[in-house]
Amino acid sequence: MSTVIRGAAPLGGKPVDVLLDGPVIAEVGRKLDGDSVIDASGLVLLPGLVDLHVHLREPGREDTETVASGSAAAALGGFTAVHAMANTDPVADSAEIVEQVWRRGREVGLVDVRPVGAVSKGLAGESLAEMGNMARSAAAVRVFSDDGHCVADARLMRRALEYAKAFDAVIAQHAQDPRLADASACAHEGPLSGRLGLPGWPAVAEESIVARDVMLAEHTGSRLHVCHVSSGGTVEVIRWAKARGIAVTAEVAPHHLLLTCDLLETYDPLFKVNPPLRPDDDVQALRAGLADGTIDAVATDHAPHAAHDKDHAFGDAAFGMLGLETALGVIALTMVETGLLDWAGVADRMSVRPAAIGRLADHGGAIAAGAPANLVLVDPAGAWTVDPAALASRSRNTPFAGRTLPARAVATFLRGRPTVESGALVDGKVTA
Structure with a gap:
C-alpha cells in the first residue's frame, strides 16, 4: 500500500506531500494521492x-x-x-x-x-x-x-x-x-x-x-x-x-x-x-x-x-x-x-x-523521489515530560526523569513501513 504524508515540512522547510510506495519515496509534491493519508500539518519531516x-x-x-x-x-x-x-x-x-x-x-x-x-x-x-x-x-x-x-x-x-x-x-x-x-x-x-x-x-x-x-x-x-x-x-x-x-x-x-x-x-x-x-x-x-x-x-x-x-x-x-x-x-x-x-x-x-x-548507504539520504523511505515525523511543539516507567527500555536509569522536553518523534518509517504512529509502537508491544 502507498501512503501520503500530507503537509509535512521536510527539514523544517515549506510543507509538501510525500508519497511512500513500498520501501522508497515515490514522489514529493502537492496534492498527492495514496491508499492512506497521514495528516502531518505542523510536523517536521527528517530522514x-x-x-x-x-x-x-x-x-x-x-x-x-x-x-x-x-x-x-x-x-x-x-x-x-x-x-x-x-x-x-x-x-x-x-x-x-x-x-x-x-x-x-x-x-x-x-x-x-x-x-x-x-x-x-x-x-x-x-x-x-x-x-x-x-x-x-x-x-x-x-x-x-x-x-x-x-x-x-x-x-x-x-x-x-x-x-x-x-x-x-x-x-x-x-x-x-x-x-x-x-x-x-x-x-x-x-x-x-x-x-x-x-x-x-x-x-x-x-x-x-x-x-x-x-x-x-x-x-x-x-x-x-x-x-x-x-x-x-x-x-x-x-x-x-x-x-x-x-x-x-x-x-x-x-x-x-x-x-x-x-x-x-x-x-x-x-x-x-x-x-x-x-x-x-x-x-x-x-x-x-x-x-x-x-x-x-x-x-x-x-x-x-x-x-x-x-x-x-x-x-x-x-x-x-x-x-x-x-x-x-x-x-x-x-x-x-x-x-x-x-x-x-x-x-x-x-x-x-x-x-x-557508519557507511549506511540506505540511511541519512535526501527526502526526494527514489530515496529509501527511512523517515521520522517530529512535532516541534510536542512538549512532553519524561516518565521513566513509560519508556520502552527494560531499564529506568534516565537522568531526565521529570524534565519537560520541547519536541518528540510522533511517527517513524523503516523502508516505508510505519514502526511508530501517533507516538506509539505500531504493534503496541515489545517482543522480548
Whole structure:
C-alpha cells in the first residue's frame, strides 16, 4: 500500500506531500494521492535518525535490555538505524557474535541494528580481534570499538587503524588514558570532586588520547572516530586535526550538551556516566563544536542498567544513562531552541553524517523521489515530560526523569513501513 504524508515540512522547510510506495519515496509534491493519508500539518519531516553508539546488552545482560526492547526505544525516539556496541557477554569480537546480533535485529525489524565489532579480543587491549572476519561477515561490520575500554596501547591502536583501512572501516575510540583516569575515576576532576571525595577523571585523560590518535590516523591514512566527546579541549584538538586534513570524526552525547557536574552534589548515581559530566564551560564548547560541525554527530551512548547495578553509593554504581527516547528532545532544547541549529542541521548531525560515518548507504539520504523511505515525523511543539516507567527500555536509569522536553518523534518509517504512529509502537508491544 502507498501512503501520503500530507503537509509535512521536510527539514523544517515549506510543507509538501510525500508519497511512500513500498520501501522508497515515490514522489514529493502537492496534492498527492495514496491508499492512506497521514495528516502531518505542523510536523517536521527528517530522514530517520542514526545512532552510532548504543548498548543493547544482548547477549549476556538481557535483564537490562534486549535487541527488541532497545529497538523499540530507538524507533520511538525517531531512529531507523543504531550501532550496537561490542561490550556484550560474550564480547562481540568474532563473526559469530556480530552475526547473532545482526540477525536478531532483522527478526525484530523495528530499526536496522548494525553491530560494532571489538577492536581487541575480549576488550582486553592486548591483541586484535577478528576484524577481517567481522567485516566480511553477513553483518558487514564497518565500525570497530572497545568502548568502555580505551585502546591505550599506541602500537595496538596503530595496527587497528591500519587493518581497518582495508575494509573502509572506522576505529571508534573511547578516549580515556588509564594512567590519568583509572577504573575508579567517576567525577570531573576539580574542586567539586575534591570536596565530594570522589576520584577525579581529568579532561586531559581524554584530550591526550585524542591528540595521540589523530596523529596515528594521519600517519596511517585511516579513519578515526572519537566517541562521546566531553571536553572543550578535545573539541580544539579535533578542530585542529580537521584543519590539517586528518580523517577524524567525532560524536557528542545529548547528556553532555545539557547536564553539568554540579548535579553530582546529590551523589545521585543516575548522573554517573563515562566520560563524566563536565562544567558548564565544557558544555558550551560542545554545543559550539556541534553547531560549527567540528563535532559531526549526536550519539546517545544509550546505556541501560538494572536497578541493582545503579542503586549503590556513587563510586560503586554502574556508569551510564538511557538516551534513545530522549535524544531528539534534548537536542531540540539545547541546539534548536537556542538557535545553534535549525532542523536541517539536526538532520545533518543526527542522520546524514552518522550514516556516512557508519557507511549506511540506505540511511541519512535526501527526502526526494527514489530515496529509501527511512523517515521520522517530529512535532516541534510536542512538549512532553519524561516518565521513566513509560519508556520502552527494560531499564529506568534516565537522568531526565521529570524534565519537560520541547519536541518528540510522533511517527517513524523503516523502508516505508510505519514502526511508530501517533507516538506509539505500531504493534503496541515489545517482543522480548
